[in-house]
Amino acid sequence: MRRTAGRCRPTRHRAARRVQLAALIALVAAVLVAGCSGDAAAGGRATATSPPPQLRVMIVGDSITHESAGDYTWRYRLAEHLTRTATGRVDFVGDRDDIWDNVADKGGSHDYADPAFDSEHHARWGTSLRSEVPQIEAAVRAHPADVMLIAIGANDLTYWTQPPDTAVLMKQLIDNARRVNPNMNFVVGHVLTRADFRDNSMNLPGAPPFNAILDAQAPGWSTPTSKVVVARTDIDWDPLRDAWDGSHPTPDGEVIIARGFADALAGLGIGAPYGPLPGHIPWPGTGRKPTVVLTRPGESRATVSWAATPGATEYVVERQVVSWHEPDFIRAPAPVTGYSWTSDPLLAGITVAYRIVPMKGRMPGAPGPATTFTIGALQ
Numbered sequence: 001m002r003r004t005a006g007r008c009r010p011t012r013h014r015a016a017r018r019v020q021l022a023a024l025i026a027l028v029a030a031v032l033v034a035g036c037s038g039d040a041a042a043g044g045r046a047t048a049t050s051p052p053p054q055l056r057v058m059i060v061g062d063s064i065t066h067e068s069a070g071d072y073t074w075r076y077r078l079a080e081h082l083t084r085t086a087t088g089r090v091d092f093v094g095d096r097d098d099i100w101d102n103v104a105d106k107g108g109s110h111d112y113a114d115p116a117f118d119s120e121h122h123a124r125w126g127t128s129l130r131s132e133v134p135q136i137e138a139a140v141r142a143h144p145a146d147v148m149l150i151a152i153g154a155n156d157l158t159y160w161t162q163p164p165d166t167a168v169l170m171k172q173l174i175d176n177a178r179r180v181n182p183n184m185n186f187v188v189g190h191v192l193t194r195a196d197f198r199d200n201s202m203n204l205p206g207a208p209p210f211n212a213i214l215d216a217q218a219p220g221w222s223t224p225t226s227k228v229v230v231a232r233t234d235i236d237w238d239p240l241r242d243a244w245d246g247s248h249p250t251p252d253g254e255v256i257i258a259r260g261f262a263d264a265l266a267g268l269g270i271g272a273p274y275g276p277l278p279g280h281i282p283w284p285g286t287g288r289k290p291t292v293v294l295t296r297p298g299e300s301r302a303t304v305s306w307a308a309t310p311g312a313t314e315y316v317v318e319r320q321v322v323s324w325h326e327p328d329f330i331r332a333p334a335p336v337t338g339y340s341w342t343s344d345p346l347l348a349g350i351t352v353a354y355r356i357v358p359m360k361g362r363m364p365g366a367p368g369p370a371t372t373f374t375i376g377a378l379q
Contacts, residue, residue, distance in 0.1 A: 055270065056093045058145035060132065060173075061123035063248060064192065064257070065151045068102035068125075069111040070285045070311025070360060072251060077258035079117040085262075086271035093143045094122035102311060111310035113284045128155040129169035136173055140180040147270070148177055149261055151189040151233065154247075157206035166206070167213045171221055174228060182225055187264045188218055189231040189257070195239035195246035197361065202239070229267060233260030236277070244283070244361035251281035285309045287356030287368025295342055300375055304354045305340040309365060312358035317341045322351040322372060329367070335359060346375045 059065055059075055067073040075092070082090045097119045101109040107125065122139050129152055140148075150173065156166045174186050190211040194204040214230055221228040233256065239246050242253030249257060259274035266273045290306040304317055314337045318329035332341065346352065351374040358365035 052089060052269075054089055054091050055147055056091050056143075056145045057147045057149060058093050058140065058143060059121045059123060059149045059151070060136065060139075061121070061149075061151040062127045062155055063100065063123075063125040064154065065121065065123035066096075066098075066100050066107075066125045067248065067254075068100040068311055069109045070113055070283070070309065071099065071249075072113040072254055072284075073099065073119075074249060074254040074257040074261075075119065075121055076112070076114060076117050077254050078261055079119075081258060081262050081274060082265075082271045085266075089270065090118075092118040092120045093145055094120040095139060095143055096121055096123070100125040103308070103313070109310070123151075126155065127152065128160070129153055129166060129173060130156055130160055133169055133172045133176060137176045137179050140177050140184075144181065145184060146181070147185045147187065147265075147268070148174075149187045149189070149231070149265075150174075151257070151261075153191045153210065154194070154204060154207070157191060157210055158204060163206050163210035163213055166210050167217060170214070171217075174221060178223075178226060182223070184226055185268055186221075186226070186228045187231050187261060187268070188214060188228065189233040189260060190214065192234055192237055192243075192247075192257075193239055195243065197246040200240055200246075207234075227268065229264050231260040231264035233257045235260065244363045246361075248361075250363055251283060252277075255281065283360060283363040283365055285312055285358045285360060285363075285365030287315070287358050287365065289369040290354050290356050290371050292352075292354055292371050292373035294375075300345045300348060302343045302346065302352065302354075302373055302375070303340060304343070304356075304371075306356045306368075308339060309358035311360050312365065313337070313361055314359045315339070315341075316357040316359060316364075318355050318357060318367060319343070320353040320355075320370070322353050323349075329353075329355060329370075331357075348375055350375050 065075065098107055099109050099112055100107055132152060153166050153170065156169060161169065170188060177184060191207040193202060193207045195202050211234065218228045218230050237256050242250055242256060244250050255277055259277065262271060262274040265271050287309060288307040290304045292302050292304050295301040295303045314335040316335050317332040320326050320329045351372055353370040353372045355367045355370040357367045
């Protein structure tokens with residue numbers, strides 16, 4: 001190797017290596033630049049194709065929406081539907097997550113037929129538009145929402161206001177909610193007709209004219225940033241068939257209400273239309289296994305007692321005489337509103353099976369497990 005001015009002069013081989021190294025550095029730099037550009041482009045594409053943001057949905061209602069112990073609720077039916085058709089898009093919000101205890105006549109129960117759903121809401125048994133109008137602004141401030149589903153007005157029409165004045169209250173409710181979020185969308189459900197539980201006569205005559213006013217006026221309540229649409233929750237509704245007490249929905253009635261709201265939400269681009277209604281859905285309340293003892297020592301009567309089934313308003317006692325090989329259970333003549341029942345005198349040595357069938361208004365539940373009991377020799 002020759003030295004020039006005290007420096008080592010590179011050979012041709014070393015020069016070639018430097019050229020290769022420079023080329024490699026340039027290639028790495030190009031890859032890094034391309035990678036950064038690619039990430040940015042990919043980020044742009046992800047933004048363009050990412051799912052819509054999650055929507056906070058507040059359900060406002062009375063007892064039709066709150067519902068009571070042992071019920072699924074129409075809120076559950078809607079949540080199920082949106083889980084399938086708007087997966088991850090909806091978050092129900094509100095100041096409650098309970099269901100009404102219709103036996104104790106108080107709130108705070110969590111005895112849902114199936115509690116595994118997003119159960120937050122702003123509904124209260126017995127409430128009305130006249131009560132909610134001054135309260136809704138605070139509720140929305142405490143629990144911000146992007147969409148409000150409203151199923152309220154029946155109690156106003158029953159006790160306080162005529163259809164035109166009830167429509168005015170509905171508009172005021174929407175206006176007050178907009179004070180918090182002027183971009184909120186609203187879905188307002190039709191008020192459902194009712195039937196008297198005692199004689200099956202139809203009541204709540206103000207519902208149809210109110211719904212007609214709602215259909216005519218609600219579209220005009222929309223603003224450029226806040227839509228108001230109507231949910232036709234009363235299509236196919238029959239309170240004699242779809243309400244367990246003439247007012248509050250059975251499982252079949254819940255699906256009817258949920259369908260109305262689901263179809264209206266689909267019109268806002270949230271989820272899909274509900275589609276055909278399923279077949280009959282039985283109430284899932286099931287009787288508890290009873291305890292059977294002699295009413296008093298030396299007697300031939302049996303006292304049957306049992307624990308409550310959530311939501312049940314009365315119970316039917318069924319008996320099968322095992323000793324006689326009876327093929328079926330036979331119902332006692334009258335239902336029981338408490339949690340015990342005493343038989344007529346029975347033959348000594350006979351073995352009898354008892355089981356309990358809960359009832360919630362017109363809805364029969366499922367028979368529970370039976371308990372067998374043998375009447376001993378009389379003393």
